[in-house]
Amino acid sequence: MGRQVKLRIWRGNKENGDFQNVNVEANEGEVVLDVIHRVQATQMPDLAVRWNCKAGKCGSCSMEINGKPRLACMTRMNTFEEDETITVTPLRAFPVIRDLVTDVSFNYKKALEIPAYSPPANLGPGEARMEQIDVERSQEFRKCIECFLCQDTCHVIRDHEENKKSFAGPRFFIRIAELDMHPLDTLRNRKRTAQEEHGLGMCNITKCCTEVCPEHIRITDNAIIPMKERVVDQKYDPIRWLGSKISKREGIS
Amino acid sequence: MAGVRAEGRASIKERTLRVDRWWLQPAITVFVLVSFIIYATFRAFENGYYFVESSHLVSPFYSPCLSASCEPGAQLFGVVAPQSILGFGLSPALLILIFPLGFRLTCYYYRKSYYRSFWMSPPACAVAEPHKKYTGETRAPLILQNGHRWFFLAGLVFNVILTYDALISFKHEDGSFGMSVGTIVLLTNATLLWLYSLSCHTCRHIMGGRLRHFSKHPVRYKGWTIVSKLNHYHPVFAWISLFGVALTDVYVRFVATGAISNYYFF
Structure with a gap:
């Protein structure tokens, strides 16, 4: 049984950008990357996110989740409070290309x-x-x-x-x-x-x-x-x- | 503006987006270390109540006691400094505290702690620091951190002395064998200091970390393996040995002032 979660996703490019709020469903056992993919599939089809293995072994989906550098595919949704707004941004040490993708x-x-x-x-x-x-x-x-x-x-x-x-x-x-x-x-x-x-x-x-x-x-x-x-x-x-x-x-x- | 707001990076105005209590650990570190510094400074200048002749107890802040002003029974290693300099009384603690202080100041673990909590460089991971420039440990005075091994070696000498202090406290006033609460306190303090020293990163390096071929040095490899296990707990030993030194001094002071008596088990 899924639940609705609140996400605050940074969107933009190297010139400008801002946070956008979305509500999205999260199911049991899912990770942040799953939820971002659902946002991409249902609400923001042009959301840029880099990913590959979904198993914590390729190192592609690095981003900052609630201000902490994390792998989105290894950050479980059940580690957040029910009513918590989860903030997702690109890595802040590198130039941004678009949305959650940075130039490393x-x-x-x-x-x-x-x-x-x-x-x-x-x-x-x-x-x-x-x-x-x-x-x-x-x-x-x-x-x-x-x-x-x-x-x-x-x-x-x-x-x-x-x-x-x-x-x-x-x-x-x-x-x-x-x-x-x-x-x-x-x-x-x-x-x-x-x-x-x-x-x-x-x-x-x-x-x-x-x-x-x-x-x-x-x-x-x-x-x-x-x-x-x-x-x-x-x-x-x-x-x-x-x-x-x-x-x-x-x-x- | 440099840092997380540098040109080309995602334009986010907040210094950090962390929502946890990232400030708590540096705040606790500041409180504990400032409390210790205040107490240690007070005791170093107090120049008294550091020796209990009847129980053979000496405070770690004053051991070895090397000044002419030391109480006679505490002068176990001779006298190297006068009673006063330019008319000012010379506390024996001031002669020696630079060594344990230097050991802890240059310790890799304490460096992490005070760089984060006092210098806020950075205050916590992914929390922007307030400084405009940063050169790390490449220039004076921080390049002196590379002298940690000399303080480590000095610290070993102190550990031997404090262990000796603990061993000679296995005595009654008349010299017969006995064991008191003070004995256990001194022994615990010496043990904690040994654990802190032997778990040190420099000790790990000297023991075998600098080798490229462990297979050619099996004894040093074994030593390195043991120190590596201890090294995992170095932060724990760093804190409890700090508390150990302070509490040992508090105990000796209480006994020396007569506030409590040193209970003998046998």
Whole structure:
């Protein structure tokens, strides 16, 4: 048996826009994306919304629901009060294209700036061998579905557009951490570039990225803070620095 | 205007559309931390009621007691500072509090807490911050946060000293073996401080986080695994150890002033 719910949906484009109120039916077991599709089917046929898998694995239906960055397909309608007006907006850290669809190309540009995995030169295809305990730490980061909710909620770029030039964001810090922790990656300057080119030092570890991650990746504890500590090893710890010079272990670069 | 109202973004005037009580957590954090700071400042300058000779109890705010003004029984590690400087009495607490204070100030968890609650950067997730510019921890003074490991190491020294304080409180006034409420209080405080220190992100890194090949360092991997489990509860240990220090001091002060007596179990 369905019930009527009140939705307040932001509609517009990059020039202007505003909220529009609609009443729509919601059935048992439905999620916000289902209800938005019903609005689209019955009242707003031109409502723009990006979606794909409806299973929380493609990362397409990222939007802000009651002000929180969420996946619409993973936000159940029964988590709202009966008489609550549910506010739905596009991601507020990125330029809007139309209605609930934003331009997330910022993230693809940042992805291109991070050098890919660099295997040892003497290893041919299929010859790499690693022990499970050496790779399992970074396997957590491979769960990322690139929904960019962490990028959206990160105040470094959400509240400061000017920082987008110099800050890669949490999604790409877990990529850098994954590669820096990789037992066979040969690129030795990832820590330095993380700090100096990708803006790791701008992160003030307020953990919003972790809070919104639909894959429950512990972005701050397992990627950003370990990377910050690795940067300290190289840049801010004279004893470690001296040790690296004497024992010829991993150096500054 | 920059931020959520930057050009090209959805034109929404509200700083946040959150409808939950997002302000509650930062408000509680401010209340608790300000209360602790006020109490700790009062006690640091009070320069008294920190030692109970008969029960061998010393307040964590004053241990190690390194000033010439320390009560003789509390000078377990010698004297390194005079009784006064330029005519002003030097409280022994002022000599040492920079170390535990620095450890907590640079702690990754506390940074999250006070950046959110005091500096509102941001006050909560998806709530716009009020600042026009933001450079994070890339410049002075916040770049000094990178010195957390030095305070962590200093904190370990303090933990050893406070554990020693707890162990020597297993005594009656005549030196015979005994255990009092004060003993349990000091022991609990030391345990909480150890848990807070050992669950620290820097400890996790030193233990094995910096390695790329766990398989080549099985002992460090085991240590890293244990610290990682503790690390999950680091925020809990951060808060209860803070309360632990304050309540331990309150207890020692009450006993030292004679407001209560230190009950001995045996």
